[in-house]
Amino acid sequence: MKKIFGVALGILTAIGGFVDIGDLVTNALVGSRFGLALAWVVVLGVIGIILFAEMSGRVAAISGRATFDLVRERLGPRVGLANLVASMGVTLLTFIAEIGGVALAIEIATSVNEVLWVPVVAAALWIVLWRVRFAVLENVFGLLGLSLIVFAVALWKLDPDWGGLWQQVTTPRPRPGETWTAYAYYAVALFGAALTPYEVFFFSSGGVEERWTAKDLGTMRLNVFLGFPLGGLLSLAVAAVTAVVFLPVGVQVDALSQVPLPIAQGVGKIGVAIALLGFFAATFGAACETGLSVGYSIAQFFGWRWGKFVAPRQAARFHVVILLSTVLAVAVLLTTVDPVAVTEYSVVFSALALPLTYLPILVIANDPDYMGDRVNGRLANVLGSVFLVVIVVVSAAAIPLMIITRGGQ
Amino acid sequence: MAEPGRRADHESHTRRPQFRRQYDAGLHLLDRQIVDRDGIPVAKVDDLELAPRADGRLVVAALLVGPGAVGARLGGRLGRWTVAIWRRLRSDADPAPTRIDAGLVGGIESAVHLRPSLVELRRTYPHLDGLERWMRRYVVDPIPGSGHADDERTDEPTTDPGIPLATDAPVLPAGGGRRLSSLLGARVVLPDGRDAGRVNDVRLTGGPGLQTYVVEALVTATRAEGSMLGYDRRAVRGPWLVRVLVAATHRDAGYVPWRAVRLIDWDAGCVEADRVDPLTDEHPAS
Amino acid sequence: MRGRSPGSGISPWAGRCAARCGLLGVVAGAALAASGCGTPEGNVSRYQAEALGTLRAAQSSAQAVLITLDLRLSDRTFGRAADDAVTGAEGSLSSTAGTFEALQPPRGADAVREQATSLLSRAEDAVAAARIAIRRDDRTAMRAARNDLATAVDDLDHAPDALS
Numbered sequence: 001m002k003k004i005f006g007v008a009l010g011i012l013t014a015i016g017g018f019v020d021i022g023d024l025v026t027n028a029l030v031g032s033r034f035g036l037a038l039a040w041v042v043v044l045g046v047i048g049i050i051l052f053a054e055m056s057g058r059v060a061a062i063s064g065r066a067t068f069d070l071v072r073e074r075l076g077p078r079v080g081l082a083n084l085v086a087s088m089g090v091t092l093l094t095f096i097a098e099i100g101g102v103a104l105a106i107e108i109a110t111s112v113n114e115v116l117w118v119p120v121v122a123a124a125l126w127i128v129l130w131r132v133r134f135a136v137l138e139n140v141f142g143l144l145g146l147s148l149i150v151f152a153v154a155l156w157k158l159d160p161d162w163g164g165l166w167q168q169v170t171t172p173r174p175r176p177g178e179t180w181t182a183y184a185y186y187a188v189a190l191f192g193a194a195l196t197p198y199e200v201f202f203f204s205s206g207g208v209e210e211r212w213t214a215k216d217l218g219t220m221r222l223n224v225f226l227g228f229p230l231g232g233l234l235s236l237a238v239a240a241v242t243a244v245v246f247l248p249v250g251v252q253v254d255a256l257s258q259v260p261l262p263i264a265q266g267v268g269k270i271g272v273a274i275a276l277l278g279f280f281a282a283t284f285g286a287a288c289e290t291g292l293s294v295g296y297s298i299a300q301f302f303g304w305r306w307g308k309f310v311a312p313r314q315a316a317r318f319h320v321v322i323l324l325s326t327v328l329a330v331a332v333l334l335t336t337v338d339p340v341a342v343t344e345y346s347v348v349f350s351a352l353a354l355p356l357t358y359l360p361i362l363v364i365a366n367d368p369d370y371m372g373d374r375v376n377g378r379l380a381n382v383l384g385s386v387f388l389v390v391i392v393v394v395s396a397a398a399i400p401l402m403i404i405t406r407g408g409q
Numbered sequence: 410m411a412e413p414g415r416r417a418d419h420e421s422h423t424r425r426p427q428f429r430r431q432y433d434a435g436l437h438l439l440d441r442q443i444v445d446r447d448g449i450p451v452a453k454v455d456d457l458e459l460a461p462r463a464d465g466r467l468v469v470a471a472l473l474v475g476p477g478a479v480g481a482r483l484g485g486r487l488g489r490w491t492v493a494i495w496r497r498l499r500s501d502a503d504p505a506p507t508r509i510d511a512g513l514v515g516g517i518e519s520a521v522h523l524r525p526s527l528v529e530l531r532r533t534y535p536h537l538d539g540l541e542r543w544m545r546r547y548v549v550d551p552i553p554g555s556g557h558a559d560d561e562r563t564d565e566p567t568t569d570p571g572i573p574l575a576t577d578a579p580v581l582p583a584g585g586g587r588r589l590s591s592l593l594g595a596r597v598v599l600p601d602g603r604d605a606g607r608v609n610d611v612r613l614t615g616g617p618g619l620q621t622y623v624v625e626a627l628v629t630a631t632r633a634e635g636s637m638l639g640y641d642r643r644a645v646r647g648p649w650l651v652r653v654l655v656a657a658t659h660r661d662a663g664y665v666p667w668r669a670v671r672l673i674d675w676d677a678g679c680v681e682a683d684r685v686d687p688l689t690d691e692h693p694a695s
Numbered sequence: 696m697r698g699r700s701p702g703s704g705i706s707p708w709a710g711r712c713a714a715r716c717g718l719l720g721v722v723a724g725a726a727l728a729a730s731g732c733g734t735p736e737g738n739v740s741r742y743q744a745e746a747l748g749t750l751r752a753a754q755s756s757a758q759a760v761l762i763t764l765d766l767r768l769s770d771r772t773f774g775r776a777a778d779d780a781v782t783g784a785e786g787s788l789s790s791t792a793g794t795f796e797a798l799q800p801p802r803g804a805d806a807v808r809e810q811a812t813s814l815l816s817r818a819e820d821a822v823a824a825a826r827i828a829i830r831r832d833d834r835t836a837m838r839a840a841r842n843d844l845a846t847a848v849d850d851l852d853h854a855p856d857a858l859s
Contacts, residue, residue: 063519064520065442065519065520069442072440072453073439073441073442076439076440076482077440077455077482077483078482078483078484078487080440081483107779108775108780109775109776110775111779111782130554130555249758250754250755251758251762252755254787255780255784255787257776257783258759258780258783260772260776260780261759261762261763261772261780264766264771264776265766268770268771268772269770269771269772269773272771272772272773273773276776299450302452302453303442303450303451303453304450304541305449305541306450311555311556312549312554312555313545313550313555313556314556316541316542316544316545316548317541319549319555320544320548320549323548369437
């Protein structure tokens with residue numbers, strides 16, 4: 001009974017923890033401009049993250065080593081350092097975006113400008129990580145993130161033209177008034193939002209810290225195969241509600257404050273309250289995860305002690321890295337840069353940095369030295385190779401598209 | 410979900426760490442995580458110290474860790490700066506990188522397992538965790554709430570540094586050791602003066618006990634760059650796409666058994682060998 | 696110029712080069728003038744496209760405010776959330792409008808500018824009125840603002856036909 005509870009908890013937190021500020025903003029924006037014509041990208045992205053999360057979880061369970069640990073071993077100190085700098089840069093950018101997202105969520109509820117909330121949020125976040133409370137609160141944030149189901153509820157209550165929505169899904173092209181380059185740019189952005197590197201670092205590091213073994217593989221796979229697709233459905237629900245309410249009247253979502261409006265229309269005040277709670281939980285949880293991931297990548301590269309269960313005295317360098325990252329994030333956000341703009345850049349740069357993260361995972365998951373007889377099967381390798389090609393194409397296209405569309409216009 | 414906190418038993422998945430008969434030093438030892446008796450991360454293997462035995466064979470003498478060791482492998486300006494900064498921060502005039510004796514290694518699995526605990530290691534090697542201790546003392550400790558109440562404060566070095574730990578290592582002449590990194594990338598020259606590629610890796614045989622491993626052969630490659638993720642060395646597995654890429658970029662891996670090595674000029678980065686055999690399945694990949 | 700030694704006076708090359716440069720300049724100037732880029736303000740069709748883009752963004756912001764007003768009037772959302780959405784849209788609208796109004800219109804595009812700015816300022820007024828009403832939680836004012844806003848949005852919707 002306790003085991004079933006544990007498994008269910010894992011799946012539920014995987015669903016609730018899937019969506020972060022990048023998914024929220026990008027899906028809301030895409031839904032309002034392209035409807036569900038980019039839904040296939042979300043599906044592709046979810047399959048990709050399932051594939052690579054399973055691989056890195058398996059690597060953590062069988063070899064006892066986390067992803068970035070092994071990146072340096074396989075690539076050597078020089079290339080590994082370049083990989084570290086790039087991955088860390090992207091994760092740091094995502095961290096800044098998440099903190100900004102938390103501040104925005106509080107702004108919507110209080111009408112006090114987000115810039116004023118940034119130091120408060122950062123301080124709370126840092127205290128949670130310093131006092132090792134995230135280890136305890138992780139499940140709480142995951143479950144509260146399930147509040148975002150209100151998007152699916154709102155969609156149902158808005159009584160949309162389901163046939164019309166399905167028509168959008170099966171017509172993967174830009175609507176009149178939108179260009180193919182903008183369509184491609186947002187495809188890249190959605191893909192980057194679904195496959196953010198920090199998810200894999202966090203997942204595998206958590207697995208190592210919790211001492212997963214071969215016995216835990218079944219639970220891990222259940223979390224990944226059930227939790228992530230349902231989380232992806234939540235992302236699609238965000239896109240669908242903005243498609244139903246904003247697309248017909250030509251509103252292009254450019255602020256987080258517009259995202260609860262379709263919920264208000266479908267469900268009313270209670271829906272808005274639940275949605276805001278969901279925004280807060282999803283972004284704060286993701287902020288903790290990205291902050292820890294910045295620390296994980298550096299600590300694992302240099303061989304330092306790390307962990308969300310480890311007190312600062314025992315892992316001083318790791319915690320100082322997190323502290324410095326938090327200070328940097330506050331400094332950037334205090335320049336009053338728009339957190340939504342930061343989010344959009346973070347997903348595109350995530351797409352750019354994808355090959356760095358995923359190629360080593362694919363290689364390591366095939367290595368009998370680490371994996372024994374649990375190396376990738378044929379299906380995993382075929383899918384992995386296909387995705388590698390997709391990832392390289394997406395990565396190569398990211399910057400040119402960003403320049404051509406001037407950031408998605 | 411597992412309970413937080415430390416565990417006394419091994420992290421290497423309920424099995425005592427062991428040794429295999431054969432290792433490729435670059436592939437299996439360099440950049441590997443070093444953990445202590447309890448599985449706590451200590452450092453990365455930044456370099457290896459090879460020392461000549463009485464019979465002329467090279468044995469693994471020690472693991473080298475720290476910026477002083479990794480600087481040489483980073484190469485170029487970055488490597489030089491790393492070493493320069495490290496020298497500046499060390500108080501002694503001519504610092505040597507932290508050298509963990511090979512006899513302290515209890516097994517090599519996906520990590521290099523040391524037999525002593527982290528606390529004992531810190532006592533023996535006072536410079537092992539310099540940055541960590543500095544950060545702890547000046548940044549972490551002043552901030553409240555940084556530790557658990559039941560922490561033992563035994564991490565500070567005692568007044569008499571260098572308490573020797575019991576090891577099985579044979580006594581080697583101090584200073585006779587050479588770094589593996591100066592051998593990797595060395596040019597291989599045949600008797601007629603022809604260039605036969607570069608040393609890509611070093612094959613070690615021996616065990617159990619890291620100090621018993623001797624250099625059995627050199628693995629060479631025509632290209633100067635590293636080992637292409639290890640795919641050149643083993644019965645190639647993995648996604649077809651990666652295999653094709655590796656095959657395209659990495660032909661002509663070579664094998665020089667120890668008896669064919671005439672001379673190693675460490676300072677010039679040059680190895681004279683009688684012959685270079687092609688690397689085939691006769692020389693089984695580890 | 697190449698080949699000119701100091702103090703040698705004007706060489707024969709200089710004269711030929713000067714003539715060539717002059718001819719080049721005349722040709723370039725004619726080409727630029729023909730393409731409409733001769734004046735520093737840019738050409739009319741590009742300005743018009745810029746105007747349409749601005750009006751489209753303005754319509755998006757104004758429509759969002761309209762939706763928010765309706766939701767607030769039917770009490771389906773909180774005052775603070777509505778305030779935040781409207782304030783954000785107002786800021787976005789004024790920044791888009793400001794960017795457009797700062798552009799120097801090319802000759803012949805003055806009518807476009809006048810139409811566009813009049814549409815924009817009406818939208819800005821309506822949005823400001825909506826914001827004031829929402830912050831005061833004044834339902835009468837909200838209804839009045841809603842009517843003005845609906846008209847402004849409607850006009851913005853028809854802007855492409857009006858301008859071309």
